[in-house]
Amino acid sequence: MDATASPENIDIKLFDMVLCFSRAIDFLHPKISEHHLRVAYVASCLAEELRLGQAQIQEALIAGALHDVAAVSSEMHFDLFDDAVTRYHDGSVRDTGNLHQHGWEGYLLLRDFPPFAKAATAIRFHHVNWNFGHGREFKGEHVPLSSHVLRLADRIAVLPDNHRNVLEQVAGIRKTVADGNGRWFMPAVVETFDAVAEKESFWLDLVSKYKEQIINSRFGDSRVSLGLDGLYQLARIFGRIIDYRSPFTAAHSSGVAATSEELAFRLGMSATQKRLIGVAGNLHDIGKLAVPTEILDKPGQLTTQEMLIVRQHPYYTDRILSMVPGLETVNTWASLHHERLDGKGYPFRSREIPLGSRIVAVADIFTAITENRPYRRGMNRAQCLAVLERLIADGAIDGDVVEDTNVDWQDKVQQVLAANFLHLHHNMI
Numbered sequence: 001m002d003a004t005a006s007p008e009n010i011d012i013k014l015f016d017m018v019l020c021f022s023r024a025i026d027f028l029h030p031k032i033s034e035h036h037l038r039v040a041y042v043a044s045c046l047a048e049e050l051r052l053g054q055a056q057i058q059e060a061l062i063a064g065a066l067h068d069v070a071a072v073s074s075e076m077h078f079d080l081f082d083d084a085v086t087r088y089h090d091g092s093v094r095d096t097g098n099l100h101q102h103g104w105e106g107y108l109l110l111r112d113f114p115p116f117a118k119a120a121t122a123i124r125f126h127h128v129n130w131n132f133g134h135g136r137e138f139k140g141e142h143v144p145l146s147s148h149v150l151r152l153a154d155r156i157a158v159l160p161d162n163h164r165n166v167l168e169q170v171a172g173i174r175k176t177v178a179d180g181n182g183r184w185f186m187p188a189v190v191e192t193f194d195a196v197a198e199k200e201s202f203w204l205d206l207v208s209k210y211k212e213q214i215i216n217s218r219f220g221d222s223r224v225s226l227g228l229d230g231l232y233q234l235a236r237i238f239g240r241i242i243d244y245r246s247p248f249t250a251a252h253s254s255g256v257a258a259t260s261e262e263l264a265f266r267l268g269m270s271a272t273q274k275r276l277i278g279v280a281g282n283l284h285d286i287g288k289l290a291v292p293t294e295i296l297d298k299p300g301q302l303t304t305q306e307m308l309i310v311r312q313h314p315y316y317t318d319r320i321l322s323m324v325p326g327l328e329t330v331n332t333w334a335s336l337h338h339e340r341l342d343g344k345g346y347p348f349r350s351r352e353i354p355l356g357s358r359i360v361a362v363a364d365i366f367t368a369i370t371e372n373r374p375y376r377r378g379m380n381r382a383q384c385l386a387v388l389e390r391l392i393a394d395g396a397i398d399g400d401v402v403e404d405t406n407v408d409w410q411d412k413v414q415q416v417l418a419a420n421f422l423h424l425h426h427n428m429i
């Protein structure tokens with residue numbers, strides 16, 4: 001992609017985007033390595049062994065790779081997630097209604113993107129126990145086989161102790177699964193697991209980096225290319241998940257996207273570039289998934305140490321997005337959003353800042369200072385303009401981006417932000 005980007009030469013693969021996001025959410029769970037990647041791997045092995053079709057194998061991969069997206073959202077869910085992987089899985093935590101909440105919220109977050117619709121349903125019920133057949137339904141709704149596959153895959157993914165040879169642990173893990181047969185896990189899925197578990201290669205792949213190649217090839221020949229519209233829609237979904245972690249940034253990414261698009265339009269960028277900058281806006285803070293929620297939501301000043309952690313996020317945005325072939329320009333626009341024209345920004349200290357990145361930088365500042373944060377209320381128009389003007393005078397941001405557009409852009413953008421916020425709010429209740 002370059003300045004002449006057209007919708008036809010946007011060739012980004014759905015599964016590359018899913019994997020990139022999956023790796024990003026795994027940043028949040030340092031206690032367990034590669035949880036989402038592992039669940040995707042196991043779920044796809046089970047789907048293959050069950051002789052499900054290619055579409056269902058892909059669905060299992062997507063569901064596994066994204067199943068706990070909503071468990072990353074807030075402090076409560078994060079604790080719950082910890083419970084889910086530590087105590088719940090060994091049976092010492094009761095199956096509370098709350099445990100299903102992140103499945104439900106994950107479903108709500110993902111269901112609007114058509115290629116995720118089925119995986120979203122699997123995710124919705126991924127903590128439903130088989131409960132001797134009662135788990136065919138949950139609160140009157142049919143629970144699909146894919147949810148029971150995910151249920152067992154989730155469990156298998158967390159059981160190996162990384163400090164010991166996995167092959168030494170196979171018998172113990174198989175016994176744990178057998179003990180839960182019928183109670184937690186659907187017998188047909190356990191039977192399938194037993195066949196898979198015979199192979200040493202299954203276990204070695206589970207704990208090795210090679211599984212990534214395997215799941216990539218399993219996604220297969222039909223690796224879907226997203227096209228501009230698909231990429232745009234997907235970025236909106238991911239932006240919503242990034243924002244959803246904290247009530248204080250509930251519409252931040254979509255706000256930066258909307259603001260960037262408006263500025264790009266006013267600066268004469270092409271329709272394609274305008275949409276791509278919307279993608280960059282939605283993904284610019286993906287690296288914030290590596291910042292703990294208690295720091296994001298902290299009411300009051302951050303300590304120096306905490307500030308250093310927050311300031312790492314554009315570095316992670318770059319490293320995460322750089323793994324997606326075809327996304328190079330979007331990545332540059334997204335991950336340079338804390339750079340300054342005078343080279344005093346972070347983390348690259350770059351002076352060569354393309355127009356797209358300068359737009360996202362202004363959009364980020366504008367959106368951030370106009371939204372309420374734990375430690376202050378959003379600024380009004382006059383205060384906001386004063387901040388932007390000071391930053392231009394300081395040599396931080398591009399005055400052309402702020403001023404050479406029609407002066408009324410802030411009003412327009414604020415209307416968009418308000419509409420976005422209402423839409424998100426409405427969607428999640």
Ligand SMILES: [Fe+2]
Nearest residue numbers: 067068071084
């Ligand atoms: Fe979960």
Ligand SMILES: [Fe+2]
Nearest residue numbers: 035067068154
């Ligand atoms: Fe999980």
Ligand SMILES: [Fe+2]
Nearest residue numbers: 284285313337
């Ligand atoms: Fe940022």
